[in-house]
Amino acid sequence: MRYTALYRQWRPETFDEVVGQDATIRILKNQIKSNRIAHAYLFCGSRGTGKTSTAKVFAKAVNCLNPIDGNPCLKCEVCQKLSTGSSMDIIEIDAASNNGVDEIRELRDKVKYPPVVGRYKVYIIDEVHMLSTGAFNALLKTLEEPPEHIIFILATTEPHRLPATILSRCQRFNFKRIANKSIVSRLAEIAKRTEIQVEPEALYTIARWAEGSMRDALSLLDQCIGFGGDAVSNEDVLAVLGTADQWFVFAVAENIIEGNVSELFYQVEQLINDGRDVSVFLKDLINHMRNLLVIKVCNDAAQLIDVGEDTFKAYMEQAQKASQERLMRAIDILCAAESEMRWSSQPRVSLEMALVKICRPEQEVTLDALLDRVAKLEQQLEGGVVVKQTSPSRKGARAASKSQAVDGGSTVGKEGGDNGSNDDGGAADAHVWEEVLGIIKKERIALYGFLKDCGFALNEKGMAVLSFPADQQFFMESMDREDNRNFVEKAIEKVVGKQVKVRCVLADQKTARSEPEGKSQNEEIIEKAIDIFGEDFVEIVDD
Amino acid sequence: MNFSDVIGQSFVVKRLKQIIESQRIGHAYLFVGSKGIGKKTIANIFARGIMCKSQGHRPCDLCRSCRQFNSGNHPDVYRVQKGDKSSIGVEQIRNVLEDIHLKPYESSRKVYIIEDAHAMTVQAQNAFLKTLEEPPFFATIILLAEKSSELLPTILSRCQVFRMQRLTREEVCTIIISHFDMPRERAMLFAGLSGGIPGKGLQLAGSQEFNQMRSDVFKFLEEIFDYNDIDKMTQWELFNQYKDRIDEILDMLVIWFRDILSYKETGDSALVINIDKLPVIEKQASLFTIRRIRSIIESIERTRRMLKGNANYQLTIENLLLNM
Ligand SMILES: Nc1ncnc2c1ncn2[C@@H]1O[C@H](COP(=O)(O)OP(=O)(O)O)[C@@H](O)[C@H]1O
Ligand SMILES: [Mg+2]
Ligand SMILES: [Zn+2]
Ligand SMILES: [Zn+2]
Numbered sequence: 001m002r003y004t005a006l007y008r009q010w011r012p013e014t015f016d017e018v019v020g021q022d023a024t025i026r027i028l029k030n031q032i033k034s035n036r037i038a039h040a041y042l043f044c045g046s047r048g049t050g051k052t053s054t055a056k057v058f059a060k061a062v063n064c065l066n067p068i069d070g071n072p073c074l075k076c077e078v079c080q081k082l083s084t085g086s087s088m089d090i091i092e093i094d095a096a097s098n099n100g101v102d103e104i105r106e107l108r109d110k111v112k113y114p115p116v117v118g119r120y121k122v123y124i125i126d127e128v129h130m131l132s133t134g135a136f137n138a139l140l141k142t143l144e145e146p147p148e149h150i151i152f153i154l155a156t157t158e159p160h161r162l163p164a165t166i167l168s169r170c171q172r173f174n175f176k177r178i179a180n181k182s183i184v185s186r187l188a189e190i191a192k193r194t195e196i197q198v199e200p201e202a203l204y205t206i207a208r209w210a211e212g213s214m215r216d217a218l219s220l221l222d223q224c225i226g227f228g229g230d231a232v233s234n235e236d237v238l239a240v241l242g243t244a245d246q247w248f249v250f251a252v253a254e255n256i257i258e259g260n261v262s263e264l265f266y267q268v269e270q271l272i273n274d275g276r277d278v279s280v281f282l283k284d285l286i287n288h289m290r291n292l293l294v295i296k297v298c299n300d301a302a303q304l305i306d307v308g309e310d311t312f313k314a315y316m317e318q319a320q321k322a323s324q325e326r327l328m329r330a331i332d333i334l335c336a337a338e339s340e341m342r343w344s345s346q347p348r349v350s351l352e353m354a355l356v357k358i359c360r361p362e363q364e365v366t367l368d369a370l371l372d373r374v375a376k377l378e379q380q381l382e383g384g385v386v387v388k389q390t391s392p393s394r395k396g397a398r399a400a401s402k403s404q405a406v407d408g409g410s411t412v413g414k415e416g417g418d419n420g421s422n423d424d425g426g427a428a429d430a431h432v433w434e435e436v437l438g439i440i441k442k443e444r445i446a447l448y449g450f451l452k453d454c455g456f457a458l459n460e461k462g463m464a465v466l467s468f469p470a471d472q473q474f475f476m477e478s479m480d481r482e483d484n485r486n487f488v489e490k491a492i493e494k495v496v497g498k499q500v501k502v503r504c505v506l507a508d509q510k511t512a513r514s515e516p517e518g519k520s521q522n523e524e525i526i527e528k529a530i531d532i533f534g535e536d537f538v539e540i541v542d543d
Numbered sequence: 544m545n546f547s548d549v550i551g552q553s554f555v556v557k558r559l560k561q562i563i564e565s566q567r568i569g570h571a572y573l574f575v576g577s578k579g580i581g582k583k584t585i586a587n588i589f590a591r592g593i594m595c596k597s598q599g600h601r602p603c604d605l606c607r608s609c610r611q612f613n614s615g616n617h618p619d620v621y622r623v624q625k626g627d628k629s630s631i632g633v634e635q636i637r638n639v640l641e642d643i644h645l646k647p648y649e650s651s652r653k654v655y656i657i658e659d660a661h662a663m664t665v666q667a668q669n670a671f672l673k674t675l676e677e678p679p680f681f682a683t684i685i686l687l688a689e690k691s692s693e694l695l696p697t698i699l700s701r702c703q704v705f706r707m708q709r710l711t712r713e714e715v716c717t718i719i720i721s722h723f724d725m726p727r728e729r730a731m732l733f734a735g736l737s738g739g740i741p742g743k744g745l746q747l748a749g750s751q752e753f754n755q756m757r758s759d760v761f762k763f764l765e766e767i768f769d770y771n772d773i774d775k776m777t778q779w780e781l782f783n784q785y786k787d788r789i790d791e792i793l794d795m796l797v798i799w800f801r802d803i804l805s806y807k808e809t810g811d812s813a814l815v816i817n818i819d820k821l822p823v824i825e826k827q828a829s830l831f832t833i834r835r836i837r838s839i840i841e842s843i844e845r846t847r848r849m850l851k852g853n854a855n856y857q858l859t860i861e862n863l864l865l866n867m
Contacts, residue, residue, distance in 0.1 A: 003567045005703075008677060047700040096669035097640055130669045157697055215700050223703050226565050227558060239554065242706045262809040269814060272739060275551065275708030342692050343848045345577070345794055346738060349801045353840055356804065360833060461773060465865075477855050503776065505862040 007218035010190050012053045014071040015061070019186045019214070020178030021050055027173075028054070029070030032061045037120075038171045040143055040152040042128075044159035045175025048215030051155040054175075055124045059090045062151065063118030078118045089115040091123050096130035104135040108142050111150050120151050128154040129161040136163055143169045177212025180204065186214065187221055197231035198224075205237045208287075242277045243284045250314060253288050256330055257322040259359040268352055278347035279338070286334045293327040295319040330358045429457050432495050439491045447484055450475040455507060464492055464500045467507040480504045545604060546588055550718055550741070551710035552581060558705070559585070563592040563601050568652070569703050571675050573660070573686045573694075576707025579742020582687040583658060585707070587612075590620065590654045593683060608650055618648040625659040636667040640674050643682050653682050660686035661693035668695050675701045709739025719748045735816040736798065756785055760795050765823050767867060768830060775864040782860045789850060789860075796843050803828045804836045842866040 012018045015025045031037055041058075043051040060072035060082050072079050082090055093103050107123060115121040125131075131139065143152065143166065154170060156162070184203045191198045198221070206224075210217035223240050224232045238245055248267075255263045271281055295301040296319050302312060337354035344350045433456035441448040454475075455467040466488075468476040478484070485502050492500045546556050562568060572589075574582045588602060591612045597603035604613065611617040621642055625631045639655055647653045657663070663671070675684060675698065686702060688694060710718075715734035718741045720727065730748065737744030747753050763778055770778070785792055798816050805814045807828040812821055846863045850856065 002680060003569075004680075005569050005571075008570075047697045094673040096666075096672055097674070098637060098670070127669060127672055130666070213700055219700070219703060222569070223558075226561055226567065240558070242708070262811075265805050265809050265811075265814055272709065273711050275554070275710065275739070277706045277708070280706065340844060342690065343851060344797075344844055345790065345847075346797050346801075348738065349797050349840065350844070352801060352805065353837065356808065356833070357837065459773070463773060463776075465772075473849070473854065476858065480855060480858055503861060504858055505865050506858075 005219065006190065006194075006222040007048075007215045010218060012050065012057060013074060015054070015057055016071055018050045018054055018057065020182040021054070021175055024054070024173045024175065028058055028061075032058075032067055032070040037062055037151065039146045039150065040170040041154065042159065042162075042167065042170035042172045043153060043155040043175060044157070044172065046177055046212065047157055048210075048213030048217075049175040049178055050214065051175050052124070052126055055126075055153040055155055056090070056092075058153065059120075059122035059124060059151070062120045062122065063089065063115075081117045087117065089118055089121050091121070093123060093125045094127065095125050095135070096127040099130060099132040100125070100135040101132055101138075104131070104138040108138055111142055111147055114149050120149055122151045122153065124153045124155065126155045127157075129156040129158040136166060140165055140169075178214055179212075180207040183207040183210060183212075183214060183217050187217060190218070191221070196225055199231065199233050201234040202232050202237045205234055205241075209237075209241060242280045246284075246288075246311065249281075249284050249288050250318065252285060253292065253318060254321075256289075256355065256358055257318070257326060261356055261359045264355045264359070265352065268348060268355070272348055278351050279341050282334060282338050282341065282347075282351060286331060286338065289327055289331050289334065291315055292319045292322055293324065293331065296322070296324050296327060326358070326361075329361065333358050432456070432458060432492070435495045436488070436491045439494060440488065444487060447479070447487065450479045450484075451488070458492070458496065458500065462498060462500045464489075464502045466502060466504045468504065470507055473506055476504050476506055544584060544588060545602060546592075549581070549585065549588070551714040552585065552708055555585065555705050555707060559589045559592070563589070568593050568683060570678050570682060571684045571686070571702040573688060573691070573699065573702035573704045574707060575688050575691045575704060577709075577738075577740050577743075578689055579740045579746070580707045580709065581741060582707055586656055586685050586687055590656060590683075590685060594619065594650045594652055594654060617650075619650045619653045621653065621655045623655070623657045625662045629662070631657070631659060631663045631667055633664060633667045633670050636663065636670045640670070643674060643678055647681055651681065655682065655684045657684065657686045659688075661688035661690050663694075665695070668698050672697055672701070710741055711739065715739060715741050715744040719744050723748050732817075732819055735818065736794075753788075753791070756788060756792070757795065759785075760792055761799075761817075761820065764796070764799050765820075768827070772865055775867060776861060778864055779857065779861055782864075783857075786856065789856075790847070793843055793847050797840060799824075800831075800836050800840050800843070803831055804833065804840075807831070807833065807836070839867055 015029050018025055041055075043055055045051060057072060060074075060079055061067055061070060063078050063082060064072040065076040065078050066073050074080075074083070081087060091107075093100060093107070095103075111121070111123075113121075125139075140163075142150075146152070152170075154162075154166070159167070159172075184200075184207050187198070187203050187206060188200075191203075202224070206217050206220050209220060220237070220240070221232070224236045227236050227240060235245070248271075252264065252267050254260075255267065271278065291305050292315060294304050295315055298304060305312065305315065333354050337350050341347050341350050436456075437448065437451065440451060450472075451466070453469050453472060456464065457467075458464045466476075466479070468479075479488075489500055489502050492502070546560055549556050574586055576582050591602035591604075591609055593601075594608045594612065594617070595601040595603055596606040596608050602609050602612075604610075608617065612620060621639065623631060623635050623639060639657075643653070643655065672695075678684060686694075686698075691699060691704070712731065712734045715737050716727065716730045719725070719730040719733055722745055723730070725748065733744050733748040736747055759781055763781055767775075782789065782792065799820075802815045802817050802820075802824050806812065806824055812818070815821060815824060817824065842863055846859055849859045
């Protein structure tokens with residue numbers, strides 16, 4: 001027999017085979033039974049949840065001569081004819097393949113002809129979000145006054161892309177992501193009927209991975225069949241997914257919880273050497289940490305975590321050792337790394353960085369880290385930044401490059417004095433900048449708009465650095481056109497009396513403001529210091 | 544090249560061979576992995592295998608089908624490539640949709656290989672959905688993509704997904720040595736830099752320009768501690784000179800600082816990738832703080848993101864330099 005993918009082979013043929021959409025199915029069946037059928041339906045929901053399948057079942061059910069509890073009987077003459085696929089009465093339109101203009105036009109001409117075999121002619125317009133505006137308009141005309149014998153079923157994963165005029169004319173059904181338990185039972189049934197042995201644990205792993213999509217689940221099961229041996233084991237599934245075995249994930253989590261950075265470096269090395277996919281592993285790890293967190297915060301965690309008993313016990317044990325803060329922090333950082341990985345061509349480094357970051361929180365007060373930070377603070381103090389609270393004042397204002405240094409990042413070379421790093425220098429810069437802004441404001445108000453939030457520093461060599469807040473990249477680029485730069489250079493020259501070159505940079509931190517009336521720099525420095533040392537180690541000296 | 548010549552990827556190869564042997568040939572496959580990891584090589588073997596007429600090991604490389612395939616003119620193989628363009632547009636996919644309904648000429652199957660599938664526009668991907676789900680029984684569609692995140696979930700849902708594995712350093716080293724006459728130690732270095740991607744390893748090993756670039760960049764990195772902001776700005780020239788290869792430069796920077804961090808954390812030179820620079824790495828590990836390294840790596844990644852988003856090149860690079 002010719003092989004067909006499981007998800008095609010097991011497309012539901014009756015409403016009863018559609019799982020996980022109980023409310024929707026009940027209503028549709030009732031409509032059939034009571035013969036109260038609408039003219040236009042919209043089925044929406046994420047992929048593989050049964051939209052297209054249900055549309056096809058419904059199209060048969062409305063025409064079936066003796067429906068059984070609302071289901072098409074699949075035996076009567078009409079059902080049989082409709083099953084051939086080439087039927088004239090069920091017309092499936094692929095709205096995405098060429099935006100549907102021709103089809104919808106043709107549809108408008110043809111709707112007036114009555115059905116050939118059954119009572120209704122059913123148009124299934126699939127992936128309807130891709131219709132062009134022209135096609136939507138054409139469709140709307142027909143939807144406004146559809147002939148008695150016509151039913152439209154629109155299906156899409158992206159209902160928000162449909163015009164309101166279309167939405168308002170359809171009866172809408174939302175197909176939900178299918179619960180893991182429903183997926184598992186459907187998979188088990190299919191496995192039984194095709195005589196494939198599958199470990200229960202394996203079914204759960206598949207369901208978890210499928211994220212509510214039955215198609216994804218069946219597709220994965222398909223790939224696992226015949227892979228390991230006669231029966232599909234959980235290991236087979238993990239191997240096909242390319243995810244590390246779960247005890248490895250446990251071991252990594254253990255080191256994260258204990259802050260064992262160097263062990264983590266070795267584990268990443270192992271991951272790479274085993275040829276594992278870093279982004280897949282990261283996904284597993286996030287899911288793992290999430291489970292630990294769920295156990296920490298929920299009483300009935302067992303309900304929320306779909307795993308076997310042994311695994312659940314191991315989760316319970318591990319969760320005991322972890323603090324809620326660390327788990328939340330870990331999840332945050334790992335998720336950020338996941339999205340970063342989309343850009344990076346070095347997924348390994350992204351992962352390593354995330355792990356280091358989790359294990360070395362700023363609040364951490366090991367002796368080493370503390371010494372490290374004291375050294376940094378000393379440098380900063382030399383640079384003229386003092387951690388003490390004064391009322392917000394102009395004195396607190398500081399040139400951009402300086403506040404970056406406060407970030408605690410740099411050591412050698414950075415505070416080397418090139419940006420004018422004594423107190424007077426900073427204040428002077430702020431003063432200069434204020435005057436420059438004054439000039440710009442008078443003559444080029446739009447340019448002033450770009451510049452008013454940016455930091456300013458000038459060094460002896462005549463280099464003026466304008467640092468823009470991190471979220472103002474657009475302003476920076478607008479500013480950096482030849483004419484704008486010239487204008488600003490001239491303005492600065494007017495104020496300081498010598499020629500300067502302007503450079504624009506994007507500041508690392510949002511603190512890079514030097515506006516005199518801006519938020520007190522000192523407050524920010526204190527926040528930073530607390531960040532670095534932990535609250536207990538920062539004493540605020542008011543003078 | 545046949546399955547037995549593939550180094551590494553043992554898992555993927557094993558599964559593909561099983562598919563061919565059991566004749567459970569699906570209608571939609573997706574091979575995912577970085578550029579140079581071997582997607583096309585393996586897809587070609589697989590495609591040949593499912594069309595091969597031999598009764599023994601497939602692909603046999605002897606039958607008419609295999610020979611036609613190898614000479615690049617098999618009538619039942621259809622390739623979509625992005626060519627010089629930046630994307631695969633909806634027109635190219637519509638051509639596939641038209642062609643796919645025609646019966647095969649000679650084989651029992653038709654194979655569609657969509658190279659650079661990640662470059663399909665959103666419209667092109669949508670246009671593909673229905674056909675990718677239920678093509679005619681004789682058709683098999685193989686998508687090759689560098690990143691699955693560039694594909695719609697609705698596309699992924701319809702495919703059997705094969706994630707290409709990165710090779711071990713040893714394996715890449717073996718491949719490099721089989722192509723180039725060089726000492727093992729040197730090949731190992733390129734293997735380390737390849738990140739497990741053989742195509743990249745070969746490219747690095749074979750490129751004079753790359754080696755020049757590497758030593759230029761390393762000179763800058765070795766001296767970075769002696770630079771003040773102005774000095775750093777003048778390094779812009781270096782980045783300007785290699786503008787076309789900025790991605791590789793950013794990789795070098797990232798790996799450099801990653802090495803320092805890894806050495807600082809573990810004190811183990813076995814984990815260092817730029818092993819030929821160990822003395823400098825040791826030295827810098829004692830100078831840089833962990834926070835600092837982290838913030839530099841973050842800046843580098845941000846730079847990469849901004850350049851991908853078409854930010855002004857000079858501004859972005861200078862910003863990076865100042866943050867280093
Ligand atoms: N609710 C469901 N119950 C049973 N099988 C389903 C369900 N949803 C999807 N499937 C399976 O997934 C395949 C694709 O479903 P389909 O209805 O085309 O999904 P979509 O919502 O993306 O249109 C079907 O052929 C069927 O095998
Ligand atoms: Mg569908
Ligand atoms: Zn019937
Ligand atoms: Zn052959």
